[in-house]
Amino acid sequence: MKVLLVDDDFVHLLILRKIFEKSNHEVVVAHNGKEALQYLEFDWAFHVILTDMIMPIMDGLEFMEHLKGSTRTAGIPTIGFTAGDVEYFRQKSNHSFDSLVAKPLDFYDLYNLARFAAGNQLD
Template identity: 30%
Template sequence: MLMNKKILIVDDDPRNIFALKLTLKARGYTVESCTMAQEALETLKSGSQSYIVLMDMMMPGIDGYEAVRMIRNTSEIKHIPVIAVTAQAMPEDRQKCLEAGADDYVSKPIDVDLLIMAIEKIS
C-alpha cells in the first residue's frame, strides 16, 4: 500500500470523485481531487506531494488525453504515474490512453479490485 503517496483524482463529475474518494479512503489511501485538468497540473507542479493520478479522459476544456500529454512534456512532473479512467471501453480506447502517455487504463464503471491492482502495480 502507498504510505508516502497520495492519489489525485481528476474528474469533472463530482459524483465520480465522491465515490472514488470514499472507496480509496476506506482502503487506507490519502486522496485529493481536482475537477479540471489545469488545476491538476498546478497541483502536481507544486511539488509538495508524491502523487499517482487517476485521470478522467473525457473532460471539458483540456481533456484527459491532452492533460496526460502536458504532464509527460513537463520535466518536473513527467515521472508521475497516471492511470487513465474512462467510460470508453473499446480495445482501441485503451491503446489511445497508453499512447497519450498514461501508465495504465481502467474503464468505467470502475472495478475497484482492478483499480487497486493498477495503483499498486505502478506505485
C-alpha cells in the first residue's frame, strides 16, 4: 500500500511512518497541504491519504478542496484527523472525507482505518 501522510507534527509523522513501514507499506510524508499537492502533481498513485486538519501554509480543508477537485486525485480515499472540533470540519468541508476522526487517537486504529479505506484499491 502506498500512503501519503500529511501533518505538521513531527512526532505524529514519525509514529505513523514507523507503523506503516513496519508492515512494508510505502510512505511519503508532507508537512502541510501545499507540500502534499506538490507530491501529487508528479505522483498520484496513492492508495490512501491521511491528513491533519490544522496545519500552517495550507490546512486540511483547503487541501481537500484541491484534492477532490482534481480528476487525478478525487478517488483517493482520504482520512482526516484533528485535535479540533470534528463536526466543525465536517460542516466546513465541501467534500466528504472517507473518515474524519478526533485526536488523540490510537495510531494503530488510524493504521487499520487506512488499510480498510485503501482496501478497495488494493483488490
